[in-house]
Amino acid sequence: MKATILKLPRWMRQIGWRTVVGAALLAGIVHITATLAVPLLGPGNAFRKLQDTLPANQMVFLPPPTPTTQLLPFVAADALYAACRFDLASGSLAVSAVLSDPGWTLSLHTPQGDNFYVMPAQQLRRSEVSFVVTPASERLVDFGPRRVSGDDSQIESPVTQGLVLLRAPLRGLAWRAETEAKLRRASCTPVAPKR
Amino acid sequence: MNIVGSFLINVAAFLVLAIGGGLGTAWYMMDTGSRLSTRTLGPWVTWTTAGRPDADPYTRAHTSRNALLPISSTLELTYVASTDSNGGRLHSACEYAIVMEDPEIAWWGIAAFDGRGNLITNTAERHAFNSETVMREPNGHAVITLARDARAGNWLPIGGGSRITLVLTVQDAAWAAASVERGAPKPLPEIQRVACR
Numbered sequence: 001m002k003a004t005i006l007k008l009p010r011w012m013r014q015i016g017w018r019t020v021v022g023a024a025l026l027a028g029i030v031h032i033t034a035t036l037a038v039p040l041l042g043p044g045n046a047f048r049k050l051q052d053t054l055p056a057n058q059m060v061f062l063p064p065p066t067p068t069t070q071l072l073p074f075v076a077a078d079a080l081y082a083a084c085r086f087d088l089a090s091g092s093l094a095v096s097a098v099l100s101d102p103g104w105t106l107s108l109h110t111p112q113g114d115n116f117y118v119m120p121a122q123q124l125r126r127s128e129v130s131f132v133v134t135p136a137s138e139r140l141v142d143f144g145p146r147r148v149s150g151d152d153s154q155i156e157s158p159v160t161q162g163l164v165l166l167r168a169p170l171r172g173l174a175w176r177a178e179t180e181a182k183l184r185r186a187s188c189t190p191v192a193p194k195r
Numbered sequence: 196m197n198i199v200g201s202f203l204i205n206v207a208a209f210l211v212l213a214i215g216g217g218l219g220t221a222w223y224m225m226d227t228g229s230r231l232s233t234r235t236l237g238p239w240v241t242w243t244t245a246g247r248p249d250a251d252p253y254t255r256a257h258t259s260r261n262a263l264l265p266i267s268s269t270l271e272l273t274y275v276a277s278t279d280s281n282g283g284r285l286h287s288a289c290e291y292a293i294v295m296e297d298p299e300i301a302w303w304g305i306a307a308f309d310g311r312g313n314l315i316t317n318t319a320e321r322h323a324f325n326s327e328t329v330m331r332e333p334n335g336h337a338v339i340t341l342a343r344d345a346r347a348g349n350w351l352p353i354g355g356g357s358r359i360t361l362v363l364t365v366q367d368a369a370w371a372a373a374s375v376e377r378g379a380p381k382p383l384p385e386i387q388r389v390a391c392r
Binding site: 014015036042044067101172 | 200201204205208209210211212213214216217218220221222224225246247248250252253255256258259260261262263264265266267270271301302304306308311312313314315316320322323324325326327328360362364366368
């Protein structure tokens with residue numbers, strides 16, 4: 001043990017144990033702060049990258065991913081995508097889409113990327129889906145989500161802003177036009193409340 | 196050494212350890228992950244709570260920092276590989292074979308990217324296969340070949356002279372549920388290096 005200590009450079013032996021313990025404590029604080037801050041302050045999340053491309057509350061057919069048109073990293077190019085940047089500040093949002101084949105998904109994400117709702121295509125379910133996204137804060141006022149329609153399902157959003165993403169894997173080039181046509185039928189529109 | 200020198204050394208050590216250590220470990224946990232947030236199955240790594248609102252802070256930071264939009268891991272799991280099954284770094288100078296043996300999975304897709312998640316430019320304009328587009332052997336297996344030059348069958352071009360990252364997406368609620376318990380219901384495909392230039 002003594003021999004090991006003697007091998008340390010002289011400047012290193014000047015570092016006191018209080019310095020090491022204090023630094024370790026501060027390192028822990030820096031570690032936790034950095035980890036929690038990245039989703040909130042980091043400039044590179046998907047929402048921020050798509051914000052300029054997507055007008056609010058409007059479904060947009062995204063350009064097929066290629067090396068020159070790829071909007072986000074690790075986005076598979078064997079699928080077509082449509083997305084809607086929602087803003088529930090002025091009310092609810094009606095979303096409708098067709099989920100026709102295995103692998104198709106309709107997902108709702110927070111700006112940090114959390115997926116708070118997802119609907120996959122399923123063989124034993126009708127392919128047309130529609131629902132209304134309502135702000136969670138409406139619960140405080142109405143003791144329940146405001147119903148905008150008697151027919152539509154309602155999804156409570158934990159955030160005011162976020163993304164709706166519709167992913168349609170291609171079954172082959174021959175299906176490309178058909179897949180694109182189905183994606184273009186998807187919609188994302190603000191709805192006026194009916195009481 | 197005098198008192199001033201000793202003080203300065205302690206201040207420098209304090210700052211290096213506190214800031215460097217804090218940021219360095221945070222970056223490692225967000226970028227590479229650990230057993231707290233990831234599960235490793237051969238060369239494949241998955242962030243176990245990706246996409247879920249109750250995801251751990253490291254997974255949320257990883258998702259946000261890499262501009263990902265993962266589907267909840269209760270439905271879909273994404274496995275990322277940057278090495279082959281023998282631990283060698285995936286590189287476009289090599290050729291690899293992957294055998295998919297799971298025809299019962301509801302839907303799967305496998306895609307190749309460079310080390311930063313960008314699609315790899317290739318004249319075939321092919322970047323991925325999925326369970327609908329892949330050509331299968333008579334036994335239901337699918338052999339996918341990653342190579343710079345054209346290969347027969349399911350050829351996934353990986354030119355460009357760079358590191359390669361493979362992303363395997365499995366969309367199957369039963370698979371996802373079983374994965375929570377024991378990693379993966381069936382072994383994930385091996386990535387075999389065939390040759391290197």
